[in-house]
Amino acid sequence: MIIRKAYKFRFDPTEEQKAQLAVEFGCARFVWNHALNLRQCVYANCIDENGKGENINYVGLNKHLTFLKGTENFGWLKNATAGMLTQKLIDLDKAYDNFFKGRAKFPKFKKKGHSESIRYQLDQRNILSTYSAGEFIKLPKLGFINVRWSQLPFGTPKMATVSKTASGKYFVSFACEIEQAPKPKTSRVIGVDVGIKDVVVTSDGFQSGSPKFTYQHQRELRREQRKLSKKTKGSNGWKKQRLVVARVHEKIANCRKDFLHKLTTKLVSENDVICLEDLNVKGMLSNRKLSKAVADIGIFEFNRQIKYKAQWYGKQVIVIDRWFPSTKMCSSCGSIKQIKLSERIYRCDCGLVLDRDLNAAINIKSAVLKAA
Ligand SMILES: [Zn+2]
Incomplete structure:
Protein backbone atom coordinates (compact mmCIF):
# COMPACT_ATOMS: atom_id res chain seq x y z
CA MET A 1 0.00 0.00 0.00
CA ILE A 2 1.25 3.50 -0.84
CA ILE A 3 0.84 5.89 2.02
CA ARG A 4 1.84 9.48 2.56
CA LYS A 5 3.89 9.96 5.63
CA ALA A 6 5.01 13.26 7.10
CA TYR A 7 8.22 13.42 9.08
CA LYS A 8 8.87 16.35 11.33
CA PHE A 9 12.23 17.22 12.83
CA ARG A 10 13.67 20.02 14.80
CA PHE A 11 16.61 21.79 13.22
CA ASP A 12 19.18 24.31 14.33
CA PRO A 13 19.64 27.14 11.87
CA THR A 14 22.87 29.14 11.87
CA GLU A 15 22.63 32.88 12.58
CA GLU A 16 22.74 33.56 8.82
CA GLN A 17 19.99 31.05 8.18
CA LYS A 18 17.88 32.57 10.95
CA ALA A 19 18.22 35.99 9.30
CA GLN A 20 17.26 34.59 5.90
CA LEU A 21 14.32 32.72 7.43
CA ALA A 22 13.11 35.95 9.02
CA VAL A 23 13.09 37.45 5.50
CA GLU A 24 11.25 34.43 4.08
CA PHE A 25 8.64 34.42 6.86
CA GLY A 26 8.15 38.20 6.59
CA CYS A 27 7.72 38.13 2.80
CA ALA A 28 5.43 35.10 3.01
CA ARG A 29 3.23 36.86 5.55
CA PHE A 30 3.14 40.01 3.41
CA VAL A 31 2.25 38.06 0.26
CA TRP A 32 -0.50 36.11 2.04
CA ASN A 33 -2.08 39.21 3.59
CA HIS A 34 -1.70 41.30 0.43
CA ALA A 35 -3.23 38.59 -1.77
CA LEU A 36 -6.06 37.94 0.69
CA ASN A 37 -6.89 41.64 0.80
CA LEU A 38 -6.73 41.89 -3.00
CA ARG A 39 -8.98 38.88 -3.47
CA GLN A 40 -11.55 40.37 -1.12
CA CYS A 41 -11.43 43.77 -2.88
CA VAL A 42 -11.81 42.22 -6.33
CA TYR A 43 -14.63 39.98 -5.15
CA ALA A 44 -16.49 42.94 -3.64
CA ASN A 45 -15.97 45.35 -6.53
CA CYS A 46 -15.70 43.38 -9.76
CA ILE A 47 -18.53 41.42 -11.34
CA ASP A 48 -17.86 38.43 -13.59
CA GLU A 49 -19.94 37.36 -16.64
CA ASN A 50 -22.38 35.47 -14.38
CA GLY A 51 -23.08 38.56 -12.32
CA LYS A 52 -21.16 37.25 -9.34
CA GLY A 53 -18.16 38.63 -7.52
CA GLU A 54 -14.99 37.85 -9.46
CA ASN A 55 -12.44 35.42 -8.05
CA ILE A 56 -8.78 35.73 -8.85
CA ASN A 57 -6.74 32.62 -8.31
CA TYR A 58 -3.03 32.15 -7.79
CA VAL A 59 -2.23 32.48 -11.51
CA GLY A 60 -3.53 36.05 -11.57
CA LEU A 61 -2.06 36.81 -8.16
CA ASN A 62 1.32 35.41 -9.18
CA LYS A 63 1.42 37.82 -12.16
CA HIS A 64 0.62 40.62 -9.77
CA LEU A 65 3.45 39.43 -7.49
CA THR A 66 5.91 39.56 -10.39
CA PHE A 67 4.74 43.11 -11.08
CA LEU A 68 5.22 44.09 -7.42
CA LYS A 69 8.77 42.73 -7.36
CA GLY A 70 9.64 45.06 -10.26
CA THR A 71 8.47 48.18 -8.40
CA GLU A 72 10.69 50.28 -6.21
CA ASN A 73 8.51 49.99 -3.11
CA PHE A 74 8.15 46.22 -3.14
CA GLY A 75 11.49 45.21 -4.69
CA TRP A 76 12.50 43.65 -1.33
CA LEU A 77 10.17 40.76 -2.12
CA LYS A 78 12.96 39.50 -4.39
CA ASN A 79 14.96 38.64 -1.24
CA ALA A 80 12.67 35.69 -0.58
CA THR A 81 12.55 32.43 -2.54
CA ALA A 82 10.25 32.93 -5.53
CA GLY A 83 8.84 29.38 -5.53
CA MET A 84 8.02 29.61 -1.83
CA LEU A 85 5.98 32.82 -2.38
CA THR A 86 4.08 31.20 -5.26
CA GLN A 87 3.40 28.28 -2.94
CA LYS A 88 1.80 30.71 -0.45
CA LEU A 89 -0.58 31.85 -3.21
CA ILE A 90 -1.43 28.22 -4.01
CA ASP A 91 -2.07 27.65 -0.28
CA LEU A 92 -4.43 30.64 -0.30
CA ASP A 93 -6.33 29.04 -3.23
CA LYS A 94 -6.65 25.89 -1.14
CA ALA A 95 -7.83 27.86 1.89
CA TYR A 96 -10.54 29.49 -0.28
CA ASP A 97 -11.49 26.13 -1.74
CA ASN A 98 -11.81 24.63 1.77
CA PHE A 99 -13.95 27.58 2.79
CA PHE A 100 -16.30 27.27 -0.22
CA LYS A 101 -16.69 23.55 0.39
CA GLY A 102 -17.55 24.16 4.03
CA ARG A 103 -14.44 22.40 5.35
CA ALA A 104 -12.85 25.43 6.98
CA LYS A 105 -13.44 28.96 8.13
CA PHE A 106 -12.66 31.93 5.91
CA PRO A 107 -8.87 32.45 5.65
CA LYS A 108 -7.44 34.85 8.20
CA PHE A 109 -4.81 37.55 7.99
CA LYS A 110 -1.50 36.47 9.51
CA LYS A 111 0.00 38.35 12.41
CA LYS A 112 3.64 38.74 13.25
CA GLY A 113 4.99 36.74 16.20
CA HIS A 114 2.58 33.83 15.87
CA SER A 115 3.82 30.51 14.58
CA GLU A 116 4.99 30.86 11.00
CA SER A 117 5.36 28.37 8.22
CA ILE A 118 6.52 28.24 4.62
CA ARG A 119 6.68 25.46 2.06
CA TYR A 120 9.18 24.59 -0.61
CA GLN A 121 8.82 22.37 -3.61
CA LEU A 122 12.01 20.32 -3.40
CA ASP A 123 14.51 20.12 -6.20
CA GLN A 124 15.43 16.42 -6.25
CA ARG A 125 19.02 17.28 -7.15
CA ASN A 126 19.33 18.97 -3.75
CA ILE A 127 18.49 15.86 -1.77
CA LEU A 128 21.30 13.50 -0.93
CA SER A 129 20.65 9.80 -0.75
CA THR A 130 22.44 9.51 2.56
CA TYR A 131 21.57 10.93 5.94
CA SER A 132 25.04 10.70 7.36
CA ALA A 133 27.21 13.65 8.30
CA GLY A 134 24.13 15.75 9.04
CA GLU A 135 23.92 16.77 5.41
CA PHE A 136 20.78 15.64 3.72
CA ILE A 137 18.71 18.41 2.38
CA LYS A 138 19.51 21.73 0.86
CA LEU A 139 16.87 24.43 0.92
CA PRO A 140 16.83 27.40 -1.46
CA LYS A 141 18.80 30.41 -0.16
CA LEU A 142 19.55 28.47 3.06
CA GLY A 143 21.84 25.65 1.92
CA PHE A 144 22.18 22.53 4.05
CA ILE A 145 20.23 22.63 7.28
CA ASN A 146 21.35 20.94 10.47
CA VAL A 147 18.50 18.55 11.21
CA ARG A 148 18.22 16.71 14.56
CA TRP A 149 17.32 13.30 13.16
CA SER A 150 15.12 11.37 15.56
CA GLN A 151 14.49 8.68 12.95
CA LEU A 152 15.35 8.20 9.31
CA PRO A 153 12.63 9.16 6.85
CA PHE A 154 11.67 6.63 4.18
CA GLY A 155 10.76 7.53 0.65
CA THR A 156 11.48 10.59 -1.39
CA PRO A 157 10.52 13.93 0.07
CA LYS A 158 8.65 16.07 -2.47
CA MET A 159 7.83 19.04 -0.29
CA ALA A 160 9.46 20.57 2.75
CA THR A 161 7.66 22.76 5.27
CA VAL A 162 9.75 24.96 7.50
CA SER A 163 8.09 26.37 10.58
CA LYS A 164 8.96 28.43 13.60
CA THR A 165 6.94 28.05 16.77
CA ALA A 166 5.82 30.93 18.98
CA SER A 167 8.52 29.79 21.41
CA GLY A 168 11.24 30.25 18.79
CA LYS A 169 11.98 26.66 17.77
CA TYR A 170 12.53 25.69 14.16
CA PHE A 171 11.09 22.59 12.54
CA VAL A 172 11.26 21.07 9.09
CA SER A 173 8.84 18.44 7.87
CA PHE A 174 8.96 16.32 4.75
CA ALA A 175 5.95 14.83 3.02
CA CYS A 176 7.08 11.46 1.65
CA GLU A 177 5.26 8.89 -0.41
CA ILE A 178 6.26 5.42 0.63
CA GLU A 179 5.35 1.84 0.05
CA GLN A 180 4.32 0.47 3.45
CA ALA A 181 5.07 -3.19 4.07
CA PRO A 182 2.70 -4.96 6.49
CA LYS A 183 4.13 -6.07 9.85
CA PRO A 184 4.63 -9.82 10.30
CA LYS A 185 1.53 -11.77 11.34
CA THR A 186 1.50 -13.04 14.92
CA SER A 187 -1.94 -14.76 15.01
CA ARG A 188 -2.61 -13.01 18.29
CA SER A 210 0.08 6.39 32.30
CA PRO A 211 2.34 9.28 31.36
CA LYS A 212 2.69 10.51 34.94
CA PHE A 213 5.52 12.82 33.99
CA THR A 214 2.94 15.17 32.53
CA TYR A 215 1.73 15.79 36.08
CA GLN A 216 5.22 16.82 37.01
CA HIS A 217 5.32 19.18 34.04
CA GLN A 218 1.89 20.43 35.01
CA ARG A 219 3.24 21.64 38.34
CA GLU A 220 6.01 23.34 36.41
CA LEU A 221 3.42 24.87 34.07
CA ARG A 222 1.35 26.29 36.93
CA ARG A 223 4.50 27.73 38.52
CA GLU A 224 5.62 29.43 35.31
CA GLN A 225 2.10 30.70 34.57
CA ARG A 226 1.96 32.25 38.02
CA LYS A 227 5.25 34.02 37.34
CA LEU A 228 3.85 35.28 34.03
CA SER A 229 0.73 36.69 35.65
CA LYS A 230 2.86 38.77 38.01
CA LYS A 231 4.72 40.50 35.17
CA THR A 232 3.57 43.64 33.38
CA LYS A 233 1.92 42.67 30.11
CA GLY A 234 4.08 43.64 27.13
CA SER A 235 7.28 44.18 29.17
CA ASN A 236 10.55 42.44 28.27
CA GLY A 237 10.31 40.18 31.31
CA TRP A 238 6.77 39.26 30.31
CA LYS A 239 7.85 38.40 26.75
CA LYS A 240 10.65 36.20 28.08
CA GLN A 241 8.36 34.45 30.56
CA ARG A 242 5.79 33.86 27.82
CA LEU A 243 8.43 31.85 25.92
CA VAL A 244 9.13 29.79 29.04
CA VAL A 245 5.41 28.96 29.37
CA ALA A 246 5.18 28.04 25.67
CA ARG A 247 8.15 25.66 26.10
CA VAL A 248 6.53 23.85 29.04
CA HIS A 249 3.34 23.44 26.97
CA GLU A 250 5.41 21.88 24.20
CA LYS A 251 7.16 19.56 26.63
CA ILE A 252 3.85 18.23 27.93
CA ALA A 253 2.41 17.69 24.46
CA ASN A 254 5.59 15.91 23.31
CA CYS A 255 5.71 13.56 26.29
CA ARG A 256 2.12 12.54 25.74
CA LYS A 257 2.54 12.01 22.00
CA ASP A 258 5.70 10.01 22.47
CA PHE A 259 4.06 7.79 25.08
CA LEU A 260 1.04 7.08 22.87
CA HIS A 261 3.13 6.41 19.75
CA LYS A 262 5.25 3.82 21.54
CA LEU A 263 2.14 2.20 22.99
ZN1 LIG B 1 -17.98 -15.16 38.26
Whole structure:
Protein backbone atom coordinates (compact mmCIF):
# COMPACT_ATOMS: atom_id res chain seq x y z
CA MET A 1 0.00 0.00 0.00
CA ILE A 2 1.25 3.50 -0.84
CA ILE A 3 0.84 5.89 2.02
CA ARG A 4 1.84 9.48 2.56
CA LYS A 5 3.89 9.96 5.63
CA ALA A 6 5.01 13.26 7.10
CA TYR A 7 8.22 13.42 9.08
CA LYS A 8 8.87 16.35 11.33
CA PHE A 9 12.23 17.22 12.83
CA ARG A 10 13.67 20.02 14.80
CA PHE A 11 16.61 21.79 13.22
CA ASP A 12 19.18 24.31 14.33
CA PRO A 13 19.64 27.14 11.87
CA THR A 14 22.87 29.14 11.87
CA GLU A 15 22.63 32.88 12.58
CA GLU A 16 22.74 33.56 8.82
CA GLN A 17 19.99 31.05 8.18
CA LYS A 18 17.88 32.57 10.95
CA ALA A 19 18.22 35.99 9.30
CA GLN A 20 17.26 34.59 5.90
CA LEU A 21 14.32 32.72 7.43
CA ALA A 22 13.11 35.95 9.02
CA VAL A 23 13.09 37.45 5.50
CA GLU A 24 11.25 34.43 4.08
CA PHE A 25 8.64 34.42 6.86
CA GLY A 26 8.15 38.20 6.59
CA CYS A 27 7.72 38.13 2.80
CA ALA A 28 5.43 35.10 3.01
CA ARG A 29 3.23 36.86 5.55
CA PHE A 30 3.14 40.01 3.41
CA VAL A 31 2.25 38.06 0.26
CA TRP A 32 -0.50 36.11 2.04
CA ASN A 33 -2.08 39.21 3.59
CA HIS A 34 -1.70 41.30 0.43
CA ALA A 35 -3.23 38.59 -1.77
CA LEU A 36 -6.06 37.94 0.69
CA ASN A 37 -6.89 41.64 0.80
CA LEU A 38 -6.73 41.89 -3.00
CA ARG A 39 -8.98 38.88 -3.47
CA GLN A 40 -11.55 40.37 -1.12
CA CYS A 41 -11.43 43.77 -2.88
CA VAL A 42 -11.81 42.22 -6.33
CA TYR A 43 -14.63 39.98 -5.15
CA ALA A 44 -16.49 42.94 -3.64
CA ASN A 45 -15.97 45.35 -6.53
CA CYS A 46 -15.70 43.38 -9.76
CA ILE A 47 -18.53 41.42 -11.34
CA ASP A 48 -17.86 38.43 -13.59
CA GLU A 49 -19.94 37.36 -16.64
CA ASN A 50 -22.38 35.47 -14.38
CA GLY A 51 -23.08 38.56 -12.32
CA LYS A 52 -21.16 37.25 -9.34
CA GLY A 53 -18.16 38.63 -7.52
CA GLU A 54 -14.99 37.85 -9.46
CA ASN A 55 -12.44 35.42 -8.05
CA ILE A 56 -8.78 35.73 -8.85
CA ASN A 57 -6.74 32.62 -8.31
CA TYR A 58 -3.03 32.15 -7.79
CA VAL A 59 -2.23 32.48 -11.51
CA GLY A 60 -3.53 36.05 -11.57
CA LEU A 61 -2.06 36.81 -8.16
CA ASN A 62 1.32 35.41 -9.18
CA LYS A 63 1.42 37.82 -12.16
CA HIS A 64 0.62 40.62 -9.77
CA LEU A 65 3.45 39.43 -7.49
CA THR A 66 5.91 39.56 -10.39
CA PHE A 67 4.74 43.11 -11.08
CA LEU A 68 5.22 44.09 -7.42
CA LYS A 69 8.77 42.73 -7.36
CA GLY A 70 9.64 45.06 -10.26
CA THR A 71 8.47 48.18 -8.40
CA GLU A 72 10.69 50.28 -6.21
CA ASN A 73 8.51 49.99 -3.11
CA PHE A 74 8.15 46.22 -3.14
CA GLY A 75 11.49 45.21 -4.69
CA TRP A 76 12.50 43.65 -1.33
CA LEU A 77 10.17 40.76 -2.12
CA LYS A 78 12.96 39.50 -4.39
CA ASN A 79 14.96 38.64 -1.24
CA ALA A 80 12.67 35.69 -0.58
CA THR A 81 12.55 32.43 -2.54
CA ALA A 82 10.25 32.93 -5.53
CA GLY A 83 8.84 29.38 -5.53
CA MET A 84 8.02 29.61 -1.83
CA LEU A 85 5.98 32.82 -2.38
CA THR A 86 4.08 31.20 -5.26
CA GLN A 87 3.40 28.28 -2.94
CA LYS A 88 1.80 30.71 -0.45
CA LEU A 89 -0.58 31.85 -3.21
CA ILE A 90 -1.43 28.22 -4.01
CA ASP A 91 -2.07 27.65 -0.28
CA LEU A 92 -4.43 30.64 -0.30
CA ASP A 93 -6.33 29.04 -3.23
CA LYS A 94 -6.65 25.89 -1.14
CA ALA A 95 -7.83 27.86 1.89
CA TYR A 96 -10.54 29.49 -0.28
CA ASP A 97 -11.49 26.13 -1.74
CA ASN A 98 -11.81 24.63 1.77
CA PHE A 99 -13.95 27.58 2.79
CA PHE A 100 -16.30 27.27 -0.22
CA LYS A 101 -16.69 23.55 0.39
CA GLY A 102 -17.55 24.16 4.03
CA ARG A 103 -14.44 22.40 5.35
CA ALA A 104 -12.85 25.43 6.98
CA LYS A 105 -13.44 28.96 8.13
CA PHE A 106 -12.66 31.93 5.91
CA PRO A 107 -8.87 32.45 5.65
CA LYS A 108 -7.44 34.85 8.20
CA PHE A 109 -4.81 37.55 7.99
CA LYS A 110 -1.50 36.47 9.51
CA LYS A 111 0.00 38.35 12.41
CA LYS A 112 3.64 38.74 13.25
CA GLY A 113 4.99 36.74 16.20
CA HIS A 114 2.58 33.83 15.87
CA SER A 115 3.82 30.51 14.58
CA GLU A 116 4.99 30.86 11.00
CA SER A 117 5.36 28.37 8.22
CA ILE A 118 6.52 28.24 4.62
CA ARG A 119 6.68 25.46 2.06
CA TYR A 120 9.18 24.59 -0.61
CA GLN A 121 8.82 22.37 -3.61
CA LEU A 122 12.01 20.32 -3.40
CA ASP A 123 14.51 20.12 -6.20
CA GLN A 124 15.43 16.42 -6.25
CA ARG A 125 19.02 17.28 -7.15
CA ASN A 126 19.33 18.97 -3.75
CA ILE A 127 18.49 15.86 -1.77
CA LEU A 128 21.30 13.50 -0.93
CA SER A 129 20.65 9.80 -0.75
CA THR A 130 22.44 9.51 2.56
CA TYR A 131 21.57 10.93 5.94
CA SER A 132 25.04 10.70 7.36
CA ALA A 133 27.21 13.65 8.30
CA GLY A 134 24.13 15.75 9.04
CA GLU A 135 23.92 16.77 5.41
CA PHE A 136 20.78 15.64 3.72
CA ILE A 137 18.71 18.41 2.38
CA LYS A 138 19.51 21.73 0.86
CA LEU A 139 16.87 24.43 0.92
CA PRO A 140 16.83 27.40 -1.46
CA LYS A 141 18.80 30.41 -0.16
CA LEU A 142 19.55 28.47 3.06
CA GLY A 143 21.84 25.65 1.92
CA PHE A 144 22.18 22.53 4.05
CA ILE A 145 20.23 22.63 7.28
CA ASN A 146 21.35 20.94 10.47
CA VAL A 147 18.50 18.55 11.21
CA ARG A 148 18.22 16.71 14.56
CA TRP A 149 17.32 13.30 13.16
CA SER A 150 15.12 11.37 15.56
CA GLN A 151 14.49 8.68 12.95
CA LEU A 152 15.35 8.20 9.31
CA PRO A 153 12.63 9.16 6.85
CA PHE A 154 11.67 6.63 4.18
CA GLY A 155 10.76 7.53 0.65
CA THR A 156 11.48 10.59 -1.39
CA PRO A 157 10.52 13.93 0.07
CA LYS A 158 8.65 16.07 -2.47
CA MET A 159 7.83 19.04 -0.29
CA ALA A 160 9.46 20.57 2.75
CA THR A 161 7.66 22.76 5.27
CA VAL A 162 9.75 24.96 7.50
CA SER A 163 8.09 26.37 10.58
CA LYS A 164 8.96 28.43 13.60
CA THR A 165 6.94 28.05 16.77
CA ALA A 166 5.82 30.93 18.98
CA SER A 167 8.52 29.79 21.41
CA GLY A 168 11.24 30.25 18.79
CA LYS A 169 11.98 26.66 17.77
CA TYR A 170 12.53 25.69 14.16
CA PHE A 171 11.09 22.59 12.54
CA VAL A 172 11.26 21.07 9.09
CA SER A 173 8.84 18.44 7.87
CA PHE A 174 8.96 16.32 4.75
CA ALA A 175 5.95 14.83 3.02
CA CYS A 176 7.08 11.46 1.65
CA GLU A 177 5.26 8.89 -0.41
CA ILE A 178 6.26 5.42 0.63
CA GLU A 179 5.35 1.84 0.05
CA GLN A 180 4.32 0.47 3.45
CA ALA A 181 5.07 -3.19 4.07
CA PRO A 182 2.70 -4.96 6.49
CA LYS A 183 4.13 -6.07 9.85
CA PRO A 184 4.63 -9.82 10.30
CA LYS A 185 1.53 -11.77 11.34
CA THR A 186 1.50 -13.04 14.92
CA SER A 187 -1.94 -14.76 15.01
CA ARG A 188 -2.61 -13.01 18.29
CA VAL A 189 -5.92 -11.44 19.29
CA ILE A 190 -5.95 -9.00 22.14
CA GLY A 191 -8.63 -7.19 24.14
CA VAL A 192 -7.79 -3.66 25.20
CA ASP A 193 -9.41 -1.79 28.05
CA VAL A 194 -8.81 1.94 27.91
CA GLY A 195 -8.83 3.66 31.26
CA ILE A 196 -7.46 6.26 33.57
CA LYS A 197 -5.09 4.50 35.95
CA ASP A 198 -3.42 2.78 33.02
CA VAL A 199 -3.95 4.16 29.54
CA VAL A 200 -4.50 0.56 28.51
CA VAL A 201 -4.71 -2.83 30.18
CA THR A 202 -4.70 -5.77 27.77
CA SER A 203 -6.33 -9.18 28.09
CA ASP A 204 -2.90 -10.81 28.44
CA GLY A 205 -2.16 -8.75 31.54
CA PHE A 206 -0.02 -5.93 30.13
CA GLN A 207 -0.45 -2.66 32.02
CA SER A 208 0.79 0.39 30.14
CA GLY A 209 0.91 2.79 33.06
CA SER A 210 0.08 6.39 32.30
CA PRO A 211 2.34 9.28 31.36
CA LYS A 212 2.69 10.51 34.94
CA PHE A 213 5.52 12.82 33.99
CA THR A 214 2.94 15.17 32.53
CA TYR A 215 1.73 15.79 36.08
CA GLN A 216 5.22 16.82 37.01
CA HIS A 217 5.32 19.18 34.04
CA GLN A 218 1.89 20.43 35.01
CA ARG A 219 3.24 21.64 38.34
CA GLU A 220 6.01 23.34 36.41
CA LEU A 221 3.42 24.87 34.07
CA ARG A 222 1.35 26.29 36.93
CA ARG A 223 4.50 27.73 38.52
CA GLU A 224 5.62 29.43 35.31
CA GLN A 225 2.10 30.70 34.57
CA ARG A 226 1.96 32.25 38.02
CA LYS A 227 5.25 34.02 37.34
CA LEU A 228 3.85 35.28 34.03
CA SER A 229 0.73 36.69 35.65
CA LYS A 230 2.86 38.77 38.01
CA LYS A 231 4.72 40.50 35.17
CA THR A 232 3.57 43.64 33.38
CA LYS A 233 1.92 42.67 30.11
CA GLY A 234 4.08 43.64 27.13
CA SER A 235 7.28 44.18 29.17
CA ASN A 236 10.55 42.44 28.27
CA GLY A 237 10.31 40.18 31.31
CA TRP A 238 6.77 39.26 30.31
CA LYS A 239 7.85 38.40 26.75
CA LYS A 240 10.65 36.20 28.08
CA GLN A 241 8.36 34.45 30.56
CA ARG A 242 5.79 33.86 27.82
CA LEU A 243 8.43 31.85 25.92
CA VAL A 244 9.13 29.79 29.04
CA VAL A 245 5.41 28.96 29.37
CA ALA A 246 5.18 28.04 25.67
CA ARG A 247 8.15 25.66 26.10
CA VAL A 248 6.53 23.85 29.04
CA HIS A 249 3.34 23.44 26.97
CA GLU A 250 5.41 21.88 24.20
CA LYS A 251 7.16 19.56 26.63
CA ILE A 252 3.85 18.23 27.93
CA ALA A 253 2.41 17.69 24.46
CA ASN A 254 5.59 15.91 23.31
CA CYS A 255 5.71 13.56 26.29
CA ARG A 256 2.12 12.54 25.74
CA LYS A 257 2.54 12.01 22.00
CA ASP A 258 5.70 10.01 22.47
CA PHE A 259 4.06 7.79 25.08
CA LEU A 260 1.04 7.08 22.87
CA HIS A 261 3.13 6.41 19.75
CA LYS A 262 5.25 3.82 21.54
CA LEU A 263 2.14 2.20 22.99
CA THR A 264 0.14 2.00 19.74
CA THR A 265 3.14 0.74 17.74
CA LYS A 266 3.71 -1.98 20.33
CA LEU A 267 0.07 -3.10 20.20
CA VAL A 268 -0.15 -3.31 16.39
CA SER A 269 3.24 -5.02 16.14
CA GLU A 270 2.47 -7.75 18.66
CA ASN A 271 -1.13 -8.47 17.67
CA ASP A 272 -3.10 -9.18 14.50
CA VAL A 273 -6.50 -8.28 15.91
CA ILE A 274 -7.02 -5.54 18.47
CA CYS A 275 -10.41 -5.45 20.18
CA LEU A 276 -11.54 -2.14 21.60
CA GLU A 277 -14.61 -0.80 23.25
CA ASP A 278 -16.37 2.10 21.55
CA LEU A 279 -15.93 4.44 24.44
CA ASN A 280 -18.55 7.03 24.93
CA VAL A 281 -15.80 9.54 25.36
CA LYS A 282 -18.24 12.43 25.23
CA GLY A 283 -20.10 10.92 28.16
CA MET A 284 -16.83 10.51 30.02
CA LEU A 285 -15.89 14.11 29.25
CA SER A 286 -19.11 15.36 30.80
CA ASN A 287 -17.94 13.93 34.13
CA ARG A 288 -15.76 16.76 35.45
CA LYS A 289 -13.49 14.57 37.57
CA LEU A 290 -12.74 12.17 34.75
CA SER A 291 -12.58 14.71 31.95
CA LYS A 292 -9.25 16.20 33.01
CA ALA A 293 -7.65 12.78 33.21
CA VAL A 294 -9.13 11.65 29.89
CA ALA A 295 -8.03 14.77 28.05
CA ASP A 296 -4.63 14.40 29.66
CA ILE A 297 -4.05 10.88 28.49
CA GLY A 298 -5.50 11.55 25.06
CA ILE A 299 -7.93 8.70 24.56
CA PHE A 300 -9.07 10.30 21.30
CA GLU A 301 -5.48 10.32 20.11
CA PHE A 302 -4.98 6.70 21.20
CA ASN A 303 -7.99 5.61 19.15
CA ARG A 304 -6.87 7.60 16.12
CA GLN A 305 -3.34 6.19 16.21
CA ILE A 306 -4.31 2.58 16.75
CA LYS A 307 -6.74 2.70 13.81
CA TYR A 308 -4.41 4.27 11.27
CA LYS A 309 -1.43 2.17 12.33
CA ALA A 310 -3.49 -1.01 12.02
CA GLN A 311 -4.36 0.07 8.49
CA TRP A 312 -0.73 0.82 7.65
CA TYR A 313 0.57 -2.47 8.93
CA GLY A 314 -2.19 -4.78 7.72
CA LYS A 315 -3.70 -5.44 11.15
CA GLN A 316 -7.33 -5.30 12.27
CA VAL A 317 -9.12 -3.19 14.87
CA ILE A 318 -12.56 -4.39 15.96
CA VAL A 319 -14.70 -2.00 17.98
CA ILE A 320 -17.53 -3.47 20.03
CA ASP A 321 -20.78 -1.84 21.09
CA ARG A 322 -20.22 0.78 23.72
CA TRP A 323 -23.08 -0.50 25.87
CA PHE A 324 -21.34 -3.82 26.35
CA PRO A 325 -20.95 -4.29 30.15
CA SER A 326 -17.21 -5.04 30.02
CA THR A 327 -16.55 -3.70 33.51
CA LYS A 328 -19.58 -5.16 35.26
CA MET A 329 -19.33 -8.69 33.89
CA CYS A 330 -17.34 -11.54 35.45
CA SER A 331 -14.92 -12.83 32.81
CA SER A 332 -15.13 -16.33 34.31
CA CYS A 333 -18.84 -17.09 34.86
CA GLY A 334 -20.53 -14.20 32.98
CA SER A 335 -22.63 -12.93 35.88
CA ILE A 336 -23.12 -9.18 36.16
CA LYS A 337 -22.77 -6.92 39.17
CA GLN A 338 -22.34 -3.23 39.93
CA ILE A 339 -18.77 -2.13 40.57
CA LYS A 340 -17.82 1.29 41.91
CA LEU A 341 -15.10 3.36 40.21
CA SER A 342 -13.06 3.14 43.40
CA GLU A 343 -13.07 -0.69 43.41
CA ARG A 344 -9.86 -1.76 41.75
CA ILE A 345 -10.45 -5.50 42.12
CA TYR A 346 -13.32 -7.46 40.61
CA ARG A 347 -14.56 -10.13 43.05
CA CYS A 348 -17.21 -12.62 42.00
CA ASP A 349 -19.21 -15.20 43.94
CA CYS A 350 -17.79 -17.84 41.58
CA GLY A 351 -14.40 -17.22 43.18
CA LEU A 352 -12.82 -14.95 40.55
CA VAL A 353 -10.58 -12.20 41.95
CA LEU A 354 -9.04 -10.04 39.25
CA ASP A 355 -7.82 -6.50 38.51
CA ARG A 356 -10.94 -4.71 37.25
CA ASP A 357 -9.30 -3.41 34.04
CA LEU A 358 -7.83 -6.83 33.22
CA ASN A 359 -11.28 -8.39 33.76
CA ALA A 360 -12.74 -5.79 31.34
CA ALA A 361 -10.00 -6.42 28.73
CA ILE A 362 -10.67 -10.17 28.81
CA ASN A 363 -14.41 -9.52 28.38
CA ILE A 364 -13.77 -7.27 25.39
CA LYS A 365 -11.66 -9.96 23.73
CA SER A 366 -14.22 -12.72 24.40
CA ALA A 367 -17.06 -10.56 23.06
CA VAL A 368 -15.24 -10.09 19.75
CA LEU A 369 -14.29 -13.78 19.50
CA LYS A 370 -17.90 -14.82 20.24
CA ALA A 371 -19.27 -12.48 17.56
CA ALA A 372 -16.78 -13.76 14.95
ZN1 LIG B 1 -17.98 -15.16 38.26
